[in-house]
Amino acid sequence: MHVEHLLQDESLGLRLLWSEDALLRREISGVTVTDLEDPARFVRPDEVVLSGLVWWSADGGRDKAERFVSGLKDAGAVALLAGEETHGSVPDDLVEACVRHGVPVAGVPAHVMFRAITDTVYLRQWGELSRHHALPEHVRGRLNRLVAQDADPALILATAFAHLDVAPAYVITSTGRTVAATPGADPLPAREAAALPGNDSGATVPVESAALTPYERWWLHLPEAAAAPPRLLHEITDVLGRCKEALTRRRAAEQQTADELGRLLAAPRAGDLTTAARACGLPAHGPYRVVVADTDDRHPGPAEGALTEAVAHAAPAFAAVGRLPDGTAFAVVSEDAAADLAQSWPLVAACAPDVLLHGGLGTPAADATGLPGALAEARYALSSARSTGPDASSLSDAVTLTTLDTLLTGVPAEVRSAFSRTVLGTLLNTENASAAALLNTLEVFLAHDGSWARTAEALHLHVNTVHYRIQRIEHFTGRDLSRLRDRLDLWAALLCRTDPDSTQTTTTGRRARSSTSPAR
DSSP: OOOOHTTTTTTTEEEEEEHHHHTTOBOOOOEEEEOOOOOOOOTTTTEEEEEOOOOOOOHHHHHHHHHHHHHHHHHHSEEEEESSSTTSSSHHHHHHHHHHHHOEEEEEOOOOOOOOOHHHHHHHHOOOOOOOOOOOOOHHHHHHHHTTTTTTTHHHHHHHHHOOOOOOOOOEESOOHHHHHHETOOOOOOOHHHHHHSSSSSSEEEEOSSSGGGGGGGEEEETTTTSSSSSHHHHHHHHHHHHHHHHHHHHHHHHHHHHHHHHHSSSHHHHHHHHHHTTTTOOSSSEEEEEEEEEEEEEEEESHHHHHHHHHHHHSSEEEEOOOSSSSSEEEETTTTHHHHHHHHHHHHHTTTSSSSEEEOOOOOEEEHHHHHHHHHHHHHHHHEEEEEEEEEEEEEGGGGHHHHHHTTTTTTTHHHHHHHHHGGGOOTTTTTHHHHHHHHHHHHHHHHTTTTHHHHHHOOOOHHHHHHHHHHHHHHHOOTHHHHHHHHHHHHHHHHOOOTTTTOOOTTTTTOOOTSSOO
């Protein structure tokens, strides 16, 4: 199907605002619906992009339009279909940006549902232009009633395939989580399922629904590609799409309750906390675990979707997912979910590999009054995850912060750097050969537990030289290295250095021996 075929469909009433003839003849590979301000990472080449323009505003509209359209261009989108309902028309800033980047743009009238456009694309793409139904009338009626009753996806999937003698069918998320499977279907490992969209293993069809984060997309998968005709799969995914939207609406209502809990966690009042926790369906007593999640500054939006999916993978006994007042995603889950969250985090992060996803887990809280403290710990663990893996997605657990060096990872980088500069002072002037030698001596001395003999051996120096250097270090820092407290201060300052070449090993590259060693 080409872009011009879509524009020529009179039932859609699309209004072409700009294009060149050659661009209209480009083939459409699929459809993405998004209202993210930076959509590039979620758009596949040759897709039509539908947007309700919720992200656009008159304030800074030109820059927002430029960022949005340049992202579409970089991702290889074939056209932008912009909804007119939000702003009454397609903003001129957006049209001008499309002209600059050579992206065809058309307006979608307010009365036209985005689903009608996705239906048109996928029916044509599968070679089924007819609007006749493939599902029997009684099955279609039963499915419609189930959707209206907010039935479980598993029941809807089983009903859709009950009259067919086909291989097992699954509904999976982009992260590989199985949402539903037909009765008797073998379990589908998450890592294996996550690789199914986009490969040639069986038939894997997208379930179109309202704009969601990439972590929450659904796919209908049949291991046998020829088990059902495309038109039948399209009808079933349409039903599943309505089921997904119903679940999303219910989750939105639950999220409002969880957001209220988040507001109270940020400014706790004991009585209100207990009531808010109960309103979220949490039991009167824990143990609870609090987890927070955030994405890198370039991509602040999807954190809540990612955390929702990670929690769903863990399948805890209870859970509440929402937003804190500062926009950070948080969840309160049962204690048994912690290990599963750690296992599912890489799968969820891999779903959008160009988005850094960091998380932090607090220690267990016995009851609702302990949740604010658990949240503070989770935030600290989140800072640790950002610090230890600034270029990789990770989840840090406050339970594992059991040493000084791991504890310090949760301190903001600016604070660590300031502490190091204040305590070490001129020793950090590594351009000065004398200062660099003193700093190296300090590190080796502390790494060898204050042993003069082993420090001299490691540095290939006379013991008297080591004594002299330690005296100079004490002079410059104002610390007494015979005192444990001052040694800890200096060791912490060394750990807080932001120099990527700093190390906690000796100059020979070996780990310092324990203080139980007899060599002194």
